[in-house]
Each structure stands twice: as structure tokens, then as C-alpha cells.
Amino acid sequence: MQRSIDIGLNELKAQLVQMAGYLEEAVKNATLAWRNRSREMIERVNAIEDKVNQAHLDVDAACLKLLATQQPLATDLRFILSVVKINSDIERMADQAVNISNNAVYYLQHPPYQDLSDLIRMSEIVRELVKNAIDAFIKEDAVLAQNVLDADDEVDQLKNKVFKDVLAHLKQTPQEVEQGLNVILIARNLERIGDHATNIAEDVIFTISGQDVRHSHFRKKGSPDEK
């Protein structure tokens, strides 16, 4: 028997999945913008952001309606609370993708930076984290969500390495400061997208098990980075 709340929950999930699809597209295009030196991709990211912003408002409205009209409890309540938070995370991730495309605007005004291998590796991991966090939400897969939490460490390490290497390079070749600065900014925005992906993974675990793993993960990780 389908409960009346199920219709609303299914619609809500579909809305968030569509929004997540926009986000994945935005992160992919933002990455291709600097990696392939593509101005067309920069335009696409900006166009996608409008869709994400509209979806952000729609999902919040749908959550509010369900809370007010269905008075959900237990799993239903945890699901809606998580959607409210994931909705916010996705919107922020799309903002970070726009930031990256803005960094790319300045980056493309100069010759390519000498070595982008770590940044490319970082962007691939972050895209995988985003995909897995969204998949964990769709499939209600706590194991996949935990994998996202575990994999975020590598992103943080790569960001630190990019910062360190760029700094060392700029000491030798200060004339490349514009390229170097934009590489650092792109790395920072990618790292933040990774952080939001871990937030989503934590919310997925909360939805499934009721366990709030947010601070336990940070304690276990013991990362010196600020969040």
C-alpha cells in the first residue's frame, strides 16, 4: 500500500536527482574549461548555475510542504532533513563550479601552467566523489557513502601538494604568478566541492541508519585543514 507521503517523497527524490545531474554537468564543464582551455565550457557552467539555483528553491519548497502537511517521523523525517541539507550542499558545489570557471577565465589569459598533473588527478577524484555521493543517495547505499568519506583524504593531500609545489615554482619563476594563483584557487574550489560531497555522504548515512557521523569522521581524520 502506498502512503500519501510516498508520492511526495518520490517526487522530492526525483527533483534532487535532477538537480544533482545539473551539478555533475557543471563540475565536468568547469574542469574541462581550464583543462582543455575551452571558453565554451565556461559559458555552459554559467547557464547550468541558473538551473541549479531554481532547483534549490523548488526542493526547499517541496521539503517545507512535506514537513507541514505530512508531519513525517523516523526514516521519512531523516530523509527530508537530509534532502534540505543536501540541497544546500549541491547549490554550494555549483557555486564552487562557477568559481572554477571564473578562475579559468583568468587562467586562459596566460600560457598554460607547466605541470597540471596533480590538479587533473584532483579534479578526477572530486568528480568521482560527487558521483558516488549522489549515487549513494539515490541507491541508499551506506557503504558507498562511507567510501566517499574515506576518499576525501586524498583530495586534501593533493590540494596541499598543489599549494606547496606552486609556491616552490613561483619562487623560481615569479613571472608566472597569474597562472600559479589560478591553479591554487582552482585546487581550493575543488577541495571545497569534495568537502560538500562528504557532507552529502554523511547525510546519506544519517538517513539510512540514524547515525550522525559528521564529527566522528573529522575526529578520525584528524586533518589540520580548516573546514
Add this chain to the structure above:
Amino acid sequence: MTETLLSVQNLNAWFGMHQALKNIQIEFSPQTVTALIGPSGCGKSTFVRCLNRLHEEVPGAYATGKVILQGKNIYESSVDPVLIRRKVGMVFQKPNPFPSLSVFDNVVAGLKLAGIRRKSILMEVAERSLKQAALWEEVKNKLQQPGTSLSGGQQQRLCIARALAVEPPILLMDEPTSALDPISTAKIEELLAELKKTMTVIMVTHNMQQAARISDKTAFFLLGELVEFGQTSTLFTVPKEKKTEQYITGKFG
């Protein structure tokens, strides 16, 4: 360790051949509100009626096990059920003021039965009880009118005042707001927050949101068994038992 006011041990209850409660174990702390939830026929009303020995008043009904109130088993043969009912008051689903009595006489009926006749004492208790039940301001000028002349919500608070007059440490409420409008319901819910400062309230309700709003702890009954008992905030967000989860999310019942 939390102090226990009322301890229920291996409680079983029958209506003739039908077993309505199965081996219930639960403890109630002082100054708390506990909500009892569960589908119709799950045994929650039978359970509260076992706590003041009302269950056995039904022909063919009986109970086994222990209900220990303030250190004494109320099911011991030497215990007078009438005295237990003074310590464990009860408010029912439908307001049931004594139809032939005034507002005042309804409130002090228990005291008069206990032999207290002095007018000043009765007046003092009536005023205190009606204030506790948040009814005094509405009825102070019509104390001699029939109790049944009040509105439904006022009649229910009159019944609460009547129960409070004998100062029971425990108040049982069996769906006390199910026949009331939202404003009267809100008044009784506000009242519970005040009452629990001095007593323990155990309330049967079918309204999940009400249980979540007013109780410290919640017990979920199903088919005569106590499935889960815990902090209300936990039970309604992260229930331990799958059956609890299914019931409170409307997947059965």
C-alpha cells in the same frame, strides 16, 4: 541511576481466555510524561487500567505479575484497590463528570468519599485543583452549576481537577484529548507540562504528533507486547525496532 516511581514486572492480563498483555516489563520515573502508542487493540488501555487495578473490574478479566508503586506491589492480596486508585488517578477518553453534581462537588467528590467534610479544606482543595487543571478562571463564578453544563474541553479539565484533588503521585490518561477540539487539546497539553513538575503522567494517545510534543518517554505496544520503550526524541527519529519504524511512519496500523 534514574529513580523509579512505578515498576511493572512480568505483567500479563487476560479477558477470559484472551491474553491482552504479554509479560510487560517497564519502569516509570517521577516527574515524567510517558506516552503509550500502538494500534487499536494492542493492549495500551488495558495496560493503564492494570496500573490502578481497574482492569479486574471487567467480568472475567484478571492480571498476573507485579506492579510496584513506591516499593509495594499493588497486586498483593492485602492491598485495597480503592486506595490504589487514590494514588493512581485516571482520566478517560470522554469527559465523565458526575452528572448530578455541581462543578465544586465533582472536584471534591474523592475527598468526601475519604471522609473529609470540613468546608474550608474542601474549598481550598477545589480551588487549588481547578487552578492546577487550568480551569479556575473559567469556572470560579459557577462552582455551583452542574459539571455537565461546561463545554467538552472544560468537562475534561474538570475531570483532571477531580483526579488531582486527592493528590495522586501518578495520573493515567486514556486518550484524554481525542474527543476535544484543537484549542481544548492545546490547553490540556500545556497543563501536562505543569503537572509533571509534581507528578508522573502516563498517557495513551493515538496522535503521534501529540506523543512527540508532550512526552519525555514513549512506549510502543503491539499485539499485547511492549515492542520498544525509550526517549521520545529518539523513538520518533531513530527507532530501534523495525516494527516501531513501520508503525510511526504509517506503514501499518
